[in-house]
Amino acid sequence: MTELTGDESLTSPVLWVGEKKGRDREDKPEYKVRLSAACCFSNKLQLIEHYHNSSWLEHGGSPEKATKSAFVSVIDAYLKNNNKYQKSESKVTWNDIEDCLILVSNNFSTQTSYENQTKKSITNKFVQEAMTEFLRTNLEIYFIENPFDAEKIVEQVLVNKRARESAEKQRLNIKKKLSGNIDIANRVQKFVDCRTKDTGRREIYIVEGDSALGSVKLSRDAEFQGIMPVRGKILNCLKADYGKIFKSEIITDLMKVLGCGVEVDMKKVKDLNAFDINNLRWNKIILCSDADVDGFQIRTLILTMIYRLAPTLIREGFVYIAETPLFEIACKGKTYFAYSEDEKSKMLVGLGDAKYTVQRSKGLGENDPDMMWLTTMNPATRRLIRVMPEDAAETARVFDLLLGDNLQGRKDHIAENGYMYLDQIDVS
Template sequence: MPKKTQEYGNESISQLKGADRVRKRPAVIFGSDGIVGCQHSIFEILSNAIDEAREGHGDTIIITRYRDHSVEVEDFGRGIPVDYNPREKRFNWELVFCELYAGGKYNTNDGESYEYSLGLNGLGLCATQYSSEYMDVEIYRDGSKYTLRFEKGKIVGELHKEPTSRKKTGTKIRWKPDLEVFTDINVPLEYYTDVLKRQAVVNDGTRFVLRDQREKGFEESEFVYQNGIVDYVNELAGEEALTPVQFWTGERRGRDREDKPEYKVKLQVAACFSNRFKLIEYYHNSSFLEHGGSPEKAVKSAFVSMIDSYLKQNNKYLKNEGKITFQDVEDCLILVSSSFSTQTSYENQTKKAITNKFIAETMTEFLKHNLEVYFIENPEDAAKIAEQVLINKRSRENAEKTRLNLKKKLAGGLDIANRVQKFVDCRSKDTTRREIYIVEGDSALGSVKLSRDSEFQAIIPVRGKILNCLKADYDKIFKNDIIIDILKVLGCGVEVKSKSNKDIASFDLAGLRWSKVVICTDADVDGYQIRTLILTMLYRLVPTLIEEGYVYIAESPLYEITSRDRTWFAYSEAEKAACLAEIGSAKYKVQRSKGLGENDPDMMWLTTMNPETRRLIAVKPDDMAATAQMFDVMLGDNLAARKEFIAEFGHLYLDVADVS
């Protein structure tokens, strides 16, 4: 029988009231009920303190992170008005702490309390109070100290007022986000340091003090930029920037639509160009715009338009060359935009993007004008910028060609039309059984071919020493036929991340045709070097195969020891000594193992190919960072580090070194 549903009538409609409007639906206000929402609730309190400082009321804000996950924000502004409000016929503390859409930023009768406000929506303080386990408030103003306490969205007791001799006004709020509201309240220290540094950048001269409670007291750090975004861009650019930092500022008035009210916009942009570093950040009313919105549209339009015009006017484009894109500009641009407006349309309450049409339009014209003047007054800088943007453009286009060519090379199965030279496949199509042996040279190919089980073991030879993939650039790597052949045979594509290519070709582990990738080289100096170069190639181009345990080294014996009609294989000096001890006084013959190409098929099967008797070393780096560092020292461009390593540890390897 179908399940009977409750009748949907007039009594079915209900409304969340009071604190439940936030406590039961925190994601509506804070964007999430997890750690991101909890972090946003903290920023709402901080933003009120910032608004006070920006208006000239106090130049220091102290934030304390307690070990029990409670938070305290103290400012030295005017202090929140909490006494009786005759006009509203209610206490101001009720309006500020217990009413959504209430606060000083809505008061237009006596002029604007805040010209440019970060906390514009009137939700933050009340919403954070509602979502707290408790909130304690201290306010100093009008010669009095006011205290309030809330628990789970409700006032405990009443407003307490007493005289104070303290001269400084201000507000101190300590609260603990409620685990009944948020799934996680353990906000990491990195969140505080990141937010406070960003706020110091866009609030010139305001000092942010972070106190982090530890076992033995508080650890303090301070964030202040006296010249705001100019100091920040100079810090990012360093001494080797292509151009000096430019700072442009201006104010405009306008409206988003003819029937909408006029509002004021203040624009501030600091920018320079660099071939070593890139960064673009947008802020509005001090809020970091992670997703940009209007300012991002303006920057993209203005910079592409003005640099493209310069390139055309100065005949910098080649014949039939296409236009630059913003990616080409972005790859050498350091820019921080800090705008303010008396009216702001945020994408949502989390304020990660703004949508004001007038801000996008006026900022575009503002940037175009300043770039035009800058290029005229600084022709050398303009030429440097144009040259670097063209370098970026052409590198991007070459990388795109490389990507497309590589995809074409690696596409499809291994058939007659896409054959790999000297690759010997196996019969089985079961990828859980199939093994690919990467062997050293044609002679080893012949020996391994005769020794293998052709049902599940395939072979591809490496012709000589392959390219050092740690030193070579991607363009050179993907012109190397041996490397392309190995990648074709593996079948999983390639995972490459570079400055101008997020991914040169898509990697898909499901496309891997093998259960094991076995590197099989001679047990001598040349063999070890070839093995290292193959490992380096796999580490750089398909590191997931190493991380997931698909890569193995076939260990070849160093010695073949015969006595009477029995043969032993020793893989180390210690094993050799153990074998000789076992033989005792009987006659024996010790023969240094030959190269793979000289071994007879039976021996090769026994020592290298037979799953029952072979020795395979699984390549599983426990510490990828240490592995990367060692590859860099041994095979990278860090010559000084290589010399230092050899000087310190070289004596340990004299026995196996190919020196006389």
């Protein structure tokens, strides 16, 4: 245990040993149980293991129940007797203690009742009673003999408790924000829904800003295409913690509009994972941004948000990118659209000696509705790229590299690979 904790434990390890005699029932034979437990407290490590007759009890049983009962009882009594609780504060739970406890127990007895043939749990009533009293008595004595350690232990338990309660409160607030139908009483600002309720047809266009909202609204098919504008640049969800993420109204509004909840693993709030793909309100989630540096950044940040909060949407192929044209080429009364420098060059070669004009496309907010419908929204003529990572681990690595905290790694990547993207640099 000393090797495990090193210098990072709150208290030094202690070893308790004892022996008791009793029986599981009046009609059962009396037997002895030799009890031993080593424990210490840490704010960085957590480990609890129970052994009986030197065999590991993976599922615990009687020793596990005894440990929970004894530690909660003693620590709760100490907090009450020393006025550590705030007014009307609830009592500590086993989870609050478990998070900072390192304990290994090993008991021996001649009578053993296993829960089943796997022998991963014992059910001896007397072992539970004996161990509860054994641990309770030794912990009470330890607190009396080591008042400084006792203070450190209960303060850490209170920190765990209040962190858990704060996270639970946050979870309930998030759940409230993300749940419920979107109606007059529960409206998301500037969200434009479509008419059909058939989720197999519904599409949501996530666009940047109010100007794009107006243009897309005039261009869409209101029967099956909804719109959600993003106000400003979204938070980088790879760098931010969950508390900061869910304080962002933009993010909570987006997730509420999607309807499927979030996939979040928070140690203090084990049941926050409210994600349910069956509650997704859309068949296609389409990211639609300007074909410039700012537009690409907004698109990347939205993708990062989905990757962090609902990665299943990407894995299952619900997320798309709408390619918007970079150039308009007018020739002999016709208009052609090029989506890259390379595509523009090939089109100009194809036009030969004919007279033409080339204009860089305006932002989405300035596009003509007919042109927007033709190039970006008409299912028959638009270009959609499905975001479908084949290698989740590689995707995670690239996202972390480009948007995480590894500044040197990002510099090295640009130095080695930047030349590949020179044609995409916006120097206008």
